[in-house]
Amino acid sequence: MKKVKWYRNPEMIVALSALFIGLLTAVISVYSASVDREYARASVWPKLELFRSYSGEEFSYGVANKGTGPAIIQYAKVSVGSKPIKRWSEVSEFSNITQSHINSITVPSGQTVTPLHYRGELISDILEFDEKINIELCYCSIYQECWIVNRSNETQQVKQCMVSSEEAFVQ
Structure with missing residues (x-):
């Protein structure tokens, strides 16, 4: 009787096929989980925009969330020129x-x-x-992804929101 090489053995072919299918399934599962996480983050992505409005004898500043999820504002910085202020009442x-x-x-x-x-x-x-007037807001999503936005509505992603107590707007 002629001896068959191990990789030509029918049981080994079935075992290797099962191993390949298992590895392929694992790779697809990891990729699918990654896509699901990205979709979950995108479904609650906040996008703050700063604007001013005026007409006649009225003037206002506004903050609008144009994103798909809540924006958690961590801090605000407001300054007149280069001097930080704590409250609007400081502006005569x-x-x-x-x-x-x-x-x-x-x-x-x-x-x-x-x-x-x-x-x-x-x-x-x-x-x-x-x-x-300069206004800067730092805000985060519910997944703790954070951004800074300024009056020109330029958004910059940051690792976390940090501000010194001297610069923080407390009103």
Whole structure:
């Protein structure tokens, strides 16, 4: 009787085929899980946009979440020129304002927050002064992916949101 090489043995061919199919299934499962995680992150991706609005005797700053998930604002930085401020009340030009808290809040998808609403005269002066105001927000998704957005709506991804107590806007 002639001896058959081990790899030509029918049982070995079946075993190697089962091993190959098992490895292929494992690779496909890992890839599928990776795609599922990316889809889950994309389905709750926040995208904050800063804007100003004015008409007649009213002026306001707004923050809109144009993304698909909630934006958890970790900190806000507001400065006049290069000088950081803690509250809108530190700005003498904004004497007749209504304000909302903007630091450490969650903005749901599709929602808008108005952190400052000014009503009064001399809107042209306010619009000139507005050019000196710098606003920066750092926000995260529910998966702790974080971004910084500024007044020009340029978004930059960061590892985490950190701000010094001297620069943090606390209003």
